[in-house]
Structures are given as C-alpha cells and as structure tokens.
Amino acid sequence: xxxxxxxxxxxxxxxxxxxxxxxxxxxxxxxxxxxxxxxxxxxxxxxxxxxxxxxxxxxxxxxxxxxxxxxxxxxxxxxxxxxxxxxxxxxxxxxxxxxxxxxxxxxxxxxxxxxxxxxxxxxxxxxxxxxxxxxxxxxxxxxxxxxxxxxxxxxxxxxxxxxxxxxxxxxxxxxxxxxxxxxxxxxxxxxxxxxxxxxxxxxxxxxxxxxxxxxxxxxxxxxxxxxxxxxxxxxxxxxxxxxxxxxxxxxxxxxxxxxxxxxxxxxxxxxxxxxxxxxxxxxxxxxxxxxxxxxxxxxxxxxxxxxxxxxxxxxxxxxxxxxxxxxxxxxxxxxxxxxxxxxxxxxxxxxxxxxxxxxxxxxxxxxxxxxxxxxxxxxxxxxxxxxxxxxxxxxxxxxxxxxxxxxxxxxxxxxxxxxxxxxxxxxxxxxxxxxxxxxxxxxxxxxxxxxxxxxxxxxxxxxxxxxxxxx
Amino acid sequence: xxxxxxxxxxxxxxxxxxxxxxxxxxxxxxxxxxxxxxxxxxxxxxxxxxxxxxxxxxxxxxxxxxx
Numbered sequence: 001x002x003x004x005x006x007x008x009x010x011x012x013x014x015x016x017x018x019x020x021x022x023x024x025x026x027x028x029x030x031x032x033x034x035x036x037x038x039x040x041x042x043x044x045x046x047x048x049x050x051x052x053x054x055x056x057x058x059x060x061x062x063x064x065x066x067x068x069x070x071x072x073x074x075x076x077x078x079x080x081x082x083x084x085x086x087x088x089x090x091x092x093x094x095x096x097x098x099x100x101x102x103x104x105x106x107x108x109x110x111x112x113x114x115x116x117x118x119x120x121x122x123x124x125x126x127x128x129x130x131x132x133x134x135x136x137x138x139x140x141x142x143x144x145x146x147x148x149x150x151x152x153x154x155x156x157x158x159x160x161x162x163x164x165x166x167x168x169x170x171x172x173x174x175x176x177x178x179x180x181x182x183x184x185x186x187x188x189x190x191x192x193x194x195x196x197x198x199x200x201x202x203x204x205x206x207x208x209x210x211x212x213x214x215x216x217x218x219x220x221x222x223x224x225x226x227x228x229x230x231x232x233x234x235x236x237x238x239x240x241x242x243x244x245x246x247x248x249x250x251x252x253x254x255x256x257x258x259x260x261x262x263x264x265x266x267x268x269x270x271x272x273x274x275x276x277x278x279x280x281x282x283x284x285x286x287x288x289x290x291x292x293x294x295x296x297x298x299x300x301x302x303x304x305x306x307x308x309x310x311x312x313x314x315x316x317x318x319x320x321x322x323x324x325x326x327x328x329x330x331x332x333x334x335x336x337x338x339x340x341x342x343x344x345x346x347x348x349x350x351x352x353x354x355x356x357x358x359x360x361x362x363x364x365x366x367x368x369x370x371x372x373x374x375x376x377x378x379x380x381x382x383x384x385x386x387x388x389x390x391x392x393x394x395x396x397x398x399x400x401x402x403x404x405x406x407x408x409x410x411x412x413x414x415x416x417x418x419x420x421x422x423x424x425x426x427x428x429x430x431x432x433x434x435x436x437x438x439x440x441x442x443x444x445x446x447x448x449x450x451x452x453x454x455x456x457x458x459x460x461x462x463x464x465x466x467x468x469x470x471x
Numbered sequence: 472x473x474x475x476x477x478x479x480x481x482x483x484x485x486x487x488x489x490x491x492x493x494x495x496x497x498x499x500x501x502x503x504x505x506x507x508x509x510x511x512x513x514x515x516x517x518x519x520x521x522x523x524x525x526x527x528x529x530x531x532x533x534x535x536x537x538x
Contacts, residue, residue: 307516310513310517311517314513321491325492325493329492341502342506344488344493344495344499344506345509345510346510347488347491347492348484348491348510348511349513349514353518355527356517356518356527357513357517358527359525359526359527360522360525361527362522362527363522363523366525400502
C-alpha cells in the first residue's frame with residue numbers, strides 16, 4: 001500500500017513509486033475511477049470516462065514497467081483530455097450537441113504523445129461549448145462545480161480539466177487557452193495551468209476556435225508536474241501549420257534553482273487598477289516573498305497594456321466566426337444562446353479591421369518584448385474578480401447573457417495576444433476559502449524561467465497540501 | 472427591442488451579416504443589436520491605434536527572446 005494519498009498526489013510523488021513497482025498503474029487508475037464514480041455527480045468534470053480502455057492501458061503499463069521498460073514520469077499516470085482533443089474512435093464534442101456524433105478517426109498529436117509516454121487517458125473533460133466562454137457554464141451538459149465550493153464556477157472554458165485535477169479525479173489534464181481558458185480555471189480551483197508559447201505544443205487534432213490565438217497546455221496539481229507534461233508534449237509537428245521549430249529544452253531543468261537573481265517585473269498599469277482587494281493582497285504578498293527569497297523585483301510601466309485584451313477579443317471573435325460560420329447558419333438553434341449570439345455578431349467585423357487588429361498585435365508584441373527585455377518574468381493576478389457562483393453566471397432561460405463573471409478574461413487575454421508563456425498557480429485563499437491565482441508570464445519560448453519562478457513560489461508558499469472540502 | 476445600434480439600423484445590420492455570409496432573420500438581428508455595438512467598439516478601439524508599418528502575418532511566428 002503506498003504511503004501517499006493517491007487522489008491528490010503529484011506526478012513527482014507518484015512516478016518514483018510507479019517506477020520502483022511500489023505502486024501499480026492499475027491501482028492508481030482503479031482508485032481514480034472509483035473516485036470519479038463517487039464524486040462525478042457533484043463535480044460534473046467529465047463528458048466521457050474511458051473506464052475500460054484506461055484499465056487496459058494501466059495493465060499494459062504495469063507489465064511494461066515490471067519488465068524493465070519504464071518510459072518516463074508520465075508512465076502509468078492518469079490524464080484527462082479536454083473534449084476538443086481527438087482520441088481515435090471516440091466522440092470529440094467540443095461541448096456541443098452539434099458534434100455529439102463527431103467520432104475521431106485518429107489521435108490528436110498530443111494524445112499520441114501522451115500515449116507514447118505511457119500515460120493513461122482517463123476520459124474527456126467538460127468544457128464550454130466550442131471552448132468559447134469564461135464562466136464554465138454549458139447549458140447542454142451542465143456546469144462543472146468547483147471542488148472548493150460546489151456552488152461556485154470553475155471558470156472556463158477548460159472547467160472539467162480543472163475540476164478533475166482539483167477534485168482528485170485525475171493526476172494531470174490538458175486544456176486549451178484562447179483568451180485564458182487554461183489559466184482562469186487553474187486560478188479559481190487552486191491548481192497550476194500553463195499556456196505555453198504559441199506554437200510550442202501541436203494543435204493538430206484539436207478543434208479550432210481561433211487559429212492565431214489557440215494554445216494547448218497542461219493543467220496539474222503542481223508547477224513541476226506542468227514541466228513533466230511539457231517534456232512530453234512540446235516540439236515541432238508538421239501537422240500543425242503554426243508549430244514552432246524552436247529548440248525544446250528540458251522544462252524541469254531549473255525547477256530547483258530558486259529565486260536568486262531572477263528578474264521579476266510588476267506592471268504599474270492595468271493589472272492592479274481594478275482588481276479585487278483580497279486578490280491584490282495575495283498576489284503582492286507572493287511578490288514580496290519572491291523578493292525576500294532573492295528575486296530582483298521592479299515596477300514596469302506599460303500604459304498600452306490594456307489594449308491586449310481588446311486585440312484578443314477582435315482576433316478571437318472574427319476567427320471563431322469564420323470557424324463556425326456554417327454551423328451557425330445551418331444549426332444555430334442547436335447552439336447555446338450565448339455562443340450563438342457571440343458568433344453571429346462577431347461576423348460583422350470588417351476584414352480591414354481584422355487585419356489591422358493583427359497589425360496592432362504585432363506592434364503590441366514588440367512593446368511587450370521591449371518592456372520585458374531585461375526581465376525574466378512579469379507577475380500579475382490571473383483574474384481580477386473573486387469566483388462568482390454558478391447561479392450568477394447562468395443566463396435566464398432563452399437569454400444569452402448572465403450578470404456574473406464580467407471581466408474574468410481581462411488579464412489572461414493579454415498573453416494570448418502576445419503568445420508568451422503564461423502560468424497560473426495558487427498563491428493564497430480568500431476569506432471564504434476560494435483559491436487565488438497568480439500569473440507568471442515569460443518571454444517567448446522561455447517556459448523554463450516561468451516554471452522556475454512558479455516552482456520556487458510554490459515551495460515557498462507551501463500551499464499544495466491543502467485539500468478542497470469534497471470528500 | 473432596439474431598432475438601431477450605433478449608426479446602423481436593423482436593415483443595415485442584416486446587410487452587414489449577409490455580406491459576411493450569414494442569413495439571419497430580422498427578429499434574430501434585433502436580438503443582436505447591442506452585441507453588434509460591442510463588435511463596433513472593438514473595431515473602433517483598434518482604429519484609434521497607429522499601427523505604423525507593422526505587418527499582420529508575422530503573428531504566426533512568436534520570436535524567441537533576444538539573448
């Protein structure tokens with residue numbers, strides 16, 4: 001019997017035990033499936049659970065490891081995939097009933113890589129329809145419930161991935177991030193979520209929302225676990241036209257380096273102007289800890305930065321309208337009112353304005369590059385507001401909009417515009433016990449520094465042992 | 472139901488939508504009038520910027536940091 005809590009153990013906890021034979025992947029997978037059966041009615045994290053194939057993969061992993069063929073830290077580890085990622089022979093719904101019969105004919109590149117690393121694909125995680133929404137509410141399949149308070153949202157759109165990790169229903173997960181859909185759910189559920197540099201992880205076999213803003217990335221209990229997943233997922237893929245040929249480092253290489261000499265920037269403008277006071281206090285406390293532990297911290301003026309989210313909205317809306325134009329025309333009445341209205345209205349953006357938005361984006365990226373030229377990371381809050389309730393974020397019947405959740409994407413969207421790596425990790429809790437997220441943003445292709453800073457803060461804060469009150 | 476958004480009438484908006492390849496009912500257009508204003512606001516904010524000689528296509532290749 002392993003000496004750790006299997007439900008909340010990290011890859012770092014589990015991998016050595018799996019490798020040594022102390023823990024069987026079958027035991028881990030069965031434990032996960034039992035937990036899903038017990039807690040899924042409360043959390044609604046999954047659209048599909050692959051009980052049979054997961055146990056078969058676990059038995060295969062067990063036999064391989066026993067035979068001396070250990071593949072690496074993800075071997076035997078349970079991973080949930082956001083249900084816009086293809087798994088051969090199973091539906092990829094994108095959280096939409098329109099795609100309920102969309103059976104994948106092959107694995108997405110990321111699925112193939114995870115399987116090659118020996119990971120156990122435990123199921124398909126819930127998402128906002130077409131991954132187009134911040135609140136984690138889906139009228140077709142229901143909202144995912146936040147393990148820290150079942151009445152609160154998990155944010156979106158990767159809400160099932162976040163609920164699964166925070167609730168102990170999977171060790172790792174994949175999400176996607178176009179305006180903040182990895183980092184917002186990570187922030188409000190107290191886990192780590194990394195949006196890597198644009199082009200770093202293949203999007204082949206992943207449903208599109210916005211070609212120039214879509215990112216796939218890991219969601220895990222700890223920052224180190226994100227690094228382990230990055231080591232498997234990152235790299236050039238000819239099947240993704242935006243895939244980068246940049247050299248792939250060992251993402252775990254600086255996890256233990258600490259803060260000493262790390263150059264940390266704090267934006268003077270925007271990110272702390274209209275943020276909830278409890279969130280600001282927790283993030284600023286984290287920054288003070290960084291400085292106390294050896295980081296070099298300084299304020300950075302970036303009065304132009306608020307435009308980042310506006311640019312993100314312009315790109316995302318136009319590209320999503322193009323992606324979904326045919327569905328909107330032919331099956332619009334099957335879409336949720338919020339998504340239908342966003343897609344229908346975004347289509348009026350003139351082509352010239354879309355092109356100028358891309359030009360503005362290039363200018364914005366240059367300004368960001370310049371502002372960060374002598375920094376390793378830029379630290380901000382992940383979201384500006386406290387976690388709303390599901391009720392506040394549920395539109396009245398027949399209506400597109402709900403009062404809750406306004407402003408959630410203000411901060412995260414900036415880094416989808418730039419394509420920079422951006423990590424959210426837990427940096428504290430509100431007075432009513434909800435997690436608070438800090439965002440650590442790096443220079444393009446420098447995930448290593450982002451992960452270094454996040455791992456160092458995580459160790460200093462010592463919050464990863466806290467458990468949500470769901471058992 | 473709003474009959475106009477910005478400087479555009481329901482008929483104007485319906486033409487805009489049709490030009491982009493969507494055929495929506497007048498009732499549907501009326502429901503969307505405030506959302507069209509949001510899209511206009513985004514475009515207007517972008518038009519306020521001087522984007523200089525920046526080209527649009529380079530966004531697909533984020534550059535590595537200058538060392």
